[in-house]
Amino acid sequence: MSWVRGNFIGRGSFSTVHLAVPTANSFSEIAAPTAVKSSEVLFCSFLKNEKEVLDCLGFCPHIIQCSGDGFSFENGGEYYNLFLEYAAGGNLAEHIKKQGGRLPEADVRRYTISILKGIQHIHAKGFVHCDIKLQNILLFDNGDVKIADFGLAKRTMEREEKQSREEKQSEWRGTPLFMSPESVRDNVYDSPADIWSLGCAVVEMVTGKPAWNSPNGSELSNIYSLLLRIGVGEELPEIPKELSEDGKDFLRKCLVKDPAKRWTAEMLLEHPFIKHDGEEKSSPRTHFDFPDWVSSTSSLTPTSPESDQWREWKFDTSSRVTCFCSPVDQLRQVVTKERPNWSESESESWVVVRQE
Incomplete structure (x- = not known):
């Protein structure tokens, strides 16, 4: 791939993100615009893990797409580079700030x-993201959002090799404010952990504040006390009062201390909060107030009584469909010398509309 490093976009714990600009007059595999996520080779394990996970996940419209990787030598150092979709709208946390905080x-x-839907795809492929938060949800120009930053992602417990007790105790994945109780308490990182993190993210979208906001309104500075609140006891994040009842119930299905009782992504996709389409059905106010009814006019229908087409249409008694004809012809077919049959045999089908 032939490219040069463009404008700076952002920085993570072990990587930086820039625009990757294809060089002029080169047949590059890099589409413009593309973001390049780079790390020094000595610290590129998370980036390499992200590449492996994205390759396993394959295409999903709700997950950031990777277009390749490679190495480069810059300023006397060697870098590992990962090429990803460029999200011009930044991340969702930045977007919320621009919208006034909520x-x-x-x-x-x-x-x-x-x-x-992105989480559902991740779990179906046998992985856990482990760091769902608004900073890792990227916003595109068309309004779409996609899950990004798979550096901490891992296979689910069912598929991973058994680790020793010492290895599990030393494992630390995710951002404390979004970590699930079982992750804090038992170092368990399975599919339900992503659902808990989603619940925390929804609370922050609604309120503009972390789900585990400090009781006195100050910033959370003591990580240890935060982890105690998450992992020990029965305390739960507060459900925003401004949410609808469906929204509140949705959060109650996400923010459950026991991971076995937490709803899965598949179950949540069927929740009324998600299935709600925002359309209100109402009774018609007039005879013509039927929004789902579409009238179609045949090209053979006369456009006006004065049109010559009136004389070309017939009265079809066999199909019980009245076609257009001239008024004189129509009267001739309606007016007849024959007396109508009022026999009793016909009266069984009559309907009494008024009786005095």
């Missing part, structure tokens, strides 16, 4: 649906 419920629902 989002309307319709937007929360729309973003949650995309994130949830």
